[in-house]
Amino acid sequence: MALKIRLARGGSKKRPFYQIVVADVRSPRDGRFLEKVGSWNPMLKKDDAKRVELNNERIQHWLSNGALPTDRVLRFLNExxxxxxxxxxxxxxxxxxxxxxxxxxxxxxxxxxxAAAAAE
Known part of the structure; x- marks a missing residue:
């Protein structure tokens, strides 16, 4: 079973809120997932501590078990x-x-x- 650490969208229209989840690659974006390992609230300011919340231990566990993060999640993990x-x-x-x-x-x-013509 191929696993991804990816974003699952929540929140209302024009007010996004994302959960960072570990899910099978075949499951839908907002559908079934194995575990919630964090959250991202893009509505908060970039320097706010609550903007990105990660459960480091569980993310390390899933990475060691072969889960691959998406590019956006990898940016959060890099930070x-x-x-x-x-x-x-x-x-x-x-x-x-x-x-x-x-x-x-x-x-x-x-x-x-x-310029050459003007110089002549």
Whole structure:
């Protein structure tokens, strides 16, 4: 049985509240789970101690039994010092596409030509 440590949404409309649960990967997001190991309230301020609550012992137990955390939960575990999350960096994300690069090169060439013509 493949296990995930993931978020299960609760709360009302536009007022989210999440439980951090250990669940089988096949069960629905807000459905059946094995154990509740924490909570996350995104409505609280980021420096509030009650924003993220974790049961460290139980999380360590489930991690040692092969449960894999989702990316958002892994961020919480990394902040708490329970698990290490590798930094993901995509340096090509901000690079313009081919057409935009071609247009920029054309504009640069026109500017250089205009400057050369003005210098003559």
């Amino acid at each position: 708490a010092g329970i698990a290490k999350r590798e930094v993901r960096n995509n340096p090509e994300k901000a690079v313009p596409g081919k057409k935009a690069q071609e247009r920029a090169a054309e504009a640069k060439q026109k500017a250089e030509d205009a």
